[in-house]
Amino acid sequence: MDIAIQIALNALIAGAIYSLVVLGFNLLYSTSRFFDLGYGAIAIAGGYAVLYFYKLLGLELWSSIILGIFIAGILGFCIEKIIYRPLRTRKASSAVLLIASLGVLTVIQAVLAILFTSQFQTLGRGAGESRTFEIFGGAITQTQSIILITALVVMTALGLVLKYTLFGKAVKAIADDEEVASIVGINSERMIGIVFFIGSAIGGMAGIATGFDTGLQPTIGLSLLLKGVIAAIVGGIGNVYGGVLGAFLLAIIENLGAWQFSGEWKDAIAFIVLVVFLLFRPQGILPK
Amino acid sequence: MEYLIHIAVLVCLYGILGLSLNLVVGETGLISVAHAGFYGIGAYVTALLLVGLGMNFFLAMALGIIASGLVALLISGVISRLRGVYFLFGTIGLNIIAWSIFLNWQSVTRGPLGIPSIPRPGIWGLDLYQNLQFLFLAAASLAIVYFISVFIKKSSFGRVLNSIREDEEATQIFGYATSYYKLAIFTIGAMLAALAGALFATYITYIDPSSFTINESIFIFSTIVLGGLGSSRGAVLGPLLLVFLFEGFRFAGFPSEIAAQMRMLAYGFALVLLMLYRPKGIWGTFRI
């Protein structure tokens, strides 16, 4: 089996998951203008919801997944409503929002650890049951191909929605200037609520995909978030398709690094990418 | 009685960590969650020198502090150029990289197995094997760090730090090369955290990477937000309250795994509630 092809396939799958993370992250960022650190934990909560319905309650796979996505969305929506909105209305500084979201991240991770232990758990039912395809000498499982297709569908759908629907135009208006948006009659608070629901639901998909692909652990929330942030910065923050590009680039670098050194250094490598970009190209790879 | 002494030692250690982090976060406004990384460097370097070379405790501790300071100096040359949320991500990365090294550089740190049987220090022929005697050492260290912290706050340097915290550009216009100031305080903070690390390693007599995770950094961060940013008294009060709370969970009979998660839950909630209702903390002088 050709190692280069296997690395490329692994990077493709990781890139697909990171794309989901970054799509949700950029959506949230572009309207609320702050780095929601709780987002990664919400994504993982989606994964754990599937774990609960599918493996513990024994519900059917697809209905569990839909419930998981929905729960992530609702969670994001409620947190925005209870915590971030009051802070925004009183014009709290961005540092306050950031620290509050750090608290959200910590709380959700702790709750997940209490409910589901901090052990590593996977959503798949053992490696043998998933079919494997061979592509150019590399292996890809059925689950992985579903993840890949999902990411592509979400990416395209989100792009179309943002471009052609009234909702998309309203989101863009808020992203450009919230005050102007409210002057022209857009209820920006309500829109931000909806955006938090959709963004968190997309994050939930990423969390579920992670659960099927590599497995869940409460602390993965932070690392998933960081991947999203890094991809977003590499692609130019707030830029939807730039973020996807960043996600795949990050996945390639990470997988090359993991092959060169060892898998444990993945997070460290991701961070070096982040720092390099922040120092030398803070506006991202795409020209403005 | 033994148990109270144990809690008092913990309060002293977290007091040192809180005071030193307050210099960076509360006085200078650099939102850093890398403190556990420096704490860990101090602990590991001291432990390795004590166990591997049988070095004198104070010499080992001094080298641990210097090592941590050097790392901080090198790293902050890079990350002190980042601002606001990007600085925060830089510090998260720093902590993750430090932790990856503790965990993965197995030939030196023994990875997840940790370093056992670290000798307790002896001074002037007096063996600090007894916890009570160790408490004197810890309390004396806390007093020294408190003195240093107040000394810095009252100096002209401290006033410049406050000025950077609120308007870095204006401070530059006054003629201050602000990046050197940030570098200096970040390094001082890291060195004091390493002091706590050296004490921790010799007190518990065993260290492993799990004591120096990003969650530990978030914990230290939340202690000073609770106590009040920009206040030395607050930077001791906050750790005191949260350490007692945590020990309360253990005392109430939760198993230690759950108690650890309850601690996370508690300080996560503390962060959220403080941001919502009292961003200044208990004795804070600085409203972020």
Add this chain to the structure above:
Amino acid sequence: MPILSTQKLVKSFGGVHAVDHVDLAFHGGKITALVGPNGSGKTTFINTVTGILPMDGGEIHVGGVVMRRMNPADVAAYGITRTFQNARLIQQISVLDNILVVLTERNVWGALFERHTALHLEKAGNILKKVGLWEKRNENAENLSYGQRKLLEIARAVSMRANIYLFDEPFAGLFPETIEVISDILRTLRDKAASVVLVEHNMNLVRELADYCYVLDGGKVIAEGTPDYVLKQPQVIEAYLGK
């Protein structure tokens, strides 16, 4: 010879020259006014000269020497200081500390082992008394009124002991008594041979205070001379009233 002069100074934003090859000269012992309609490049000029914005072309000379390092901190070392249109105070420290911070040691090590002395306090006290803020010295700067904020910022700039002071609309929105206090401070600086640069919209004040006047429009100098002469020029009237 001017203390501060610019040669073909350029600052552009996305291809538009906000400061367009500007040659200005500011002399010691003179108050020089910079006037012009909104958006004519006055504030951008000050921001470029003080290193807040990187310049895109030209040269800046201080005391006959080309300024090479243009970080705000280096610019301060050349003896240039400024105020802002909206006073930028250090909000959450005391009024007194806002003055002390510009009086004390700049070097990191020096500052770490320095405490403010009686001499520092005396200097700070003098300037605070002059602007009538001595009673407020222990309040946080954020608790001051609009006029007091402007006064404190000017007091702070004066405490810098610079050679060149750039004041960006120091009088905007103030009561006549306060305007009088600030005018006095500006005259005192001039009498001490400093070069005072004044951005101002109120032409009566410009006539009263300024020795020389530059009119900017669209990033270019359209007229210069004494205030009385300049304000009669047809191109200046046109720039203000539109065509």
